[in-house]
Amino acid sequence: MSRRSLLRALGAGAGAAALAGCGVPAAYVEPGDRAAEDRSAREKKLVFANWPLYIDTDDEDAQLRPTLAEFEKAGGISVKYTEEINDNDEFFGKISPALMNHQDTGRDLVVVSDWMCARYVHLGWVQEMDRSRQPNVARNLDPLLRKPPFDPGRRHTVPWQSGITGIAYNRKKLGREIRRTSELWKDDLRGRVTLLAGLDEAFCLLMQGNGADVTRWTADDFHTMTDQLRRLVSKRHIRRFTGNDYIKDLSSGDVLACQAYSGDIIQLQADNPDIEFVVPEEGAELWAESLMIPNLARHKSNAERLIDHYYQPEVAARLATAVNYVCPVPAARDVLASSRDKEVAELAENPLIFPSDDMRKRLGTARDMTSRERPAFAKEWNEIVGL
Structure with a gap:
């Protein structure tokens, strides 16, 4: 069962759509009011909210997520990973009261679809990222995904998968x-x-x-x-x-x-x-579901480091192998192609993970x-x- 298979079986999110369908609340937050004291240096942890079935897991222990464990070991940062996002509108309704009232959501990193990311960005509910902490993002992000209409330059969002x-x-x-x-x-x-x-x-x-x-x-x-x-x-x-x-x-x-x-x-x-x-x-x-750091997140630099971890081609390749979506890191293709595992190597030639040049010419992203x-x-x- 794919991630979308599971989620869409739950319905179209109509129960929470009433909030979103009426337009976003008039609760814009100015740039100077979005950041809290960053505790990353003294608190080696972060909270990461994602969708179900959207990360690699160990074959024998589904609770073990190898690419995440690698980040924790390398950086000494503990990650509380929750699979709590089942619908864009539902999750918006869940955390919007805190954001519109200028309160911490309790999450340092969240993943939502880009059309919903636009809502957060326009409201000023997410923080601009520090690219000096994200050299892999700057170097490896797919050019097709770099300039979404709602977030020029991807200053507030970074694709998780596409x-x-x-x-x-x-x-x-x-x-x-x-x-x-x-x-x-x-x-x-x-x-x-x-x-x-x-x-x-x-x-x-x-x-x-x-x-x-x-x-x-x-x-x-x-x-x-x-x-x-x-x-x-x-x-x-x-x-x-x-x-x-x-x-x-x-x-x-x-x-x-x-x-x-x-x-x-x-x-x-x-x-x-x-x-x-x-x-x-x-x-x-061509769409993406992207990582964002909500306003007043307490561990911003830790979150930025985690995002950059997943933009290493070797890590992006392992994630792509697990979830089978379009990989936002084209350089991961060479990593997969060099695999000794035949099935893994074949993924490098799959145009639904790495679209061909001809296919890429026909992909577009709608304005907001x-x-x-x-x-x-x-x-x-x-x-x-x-x-």
């Missing part, structure tokens, strides 16, 4: 290739195609399919896409909108094509080589959806999806 939202399909059962998003709408896929239910997970690929420049998409681009979806839903062309349960539908053959995450498909392909993943000719979304835009767009989307 991924692609594209199209997966069963080529043998469908009997043809899919190369463009528009090919999902052909008659032979009526009732046999699914899309993702989450607005932030779905809209970028669909607008790219219509030729929109997602780096500067407009309200007209959004409405063109939703008008298209209404027509497809009315014709019952789209079977349903899903969380990660699309994996079960694709595996069983009930669905022949779907919007999908690259990390999930790597695992499906191991069992079914007829499953293919496509970055459409019009483009697909502003807090002013979000309520109306979310309402329109949810009416179509049925949330």
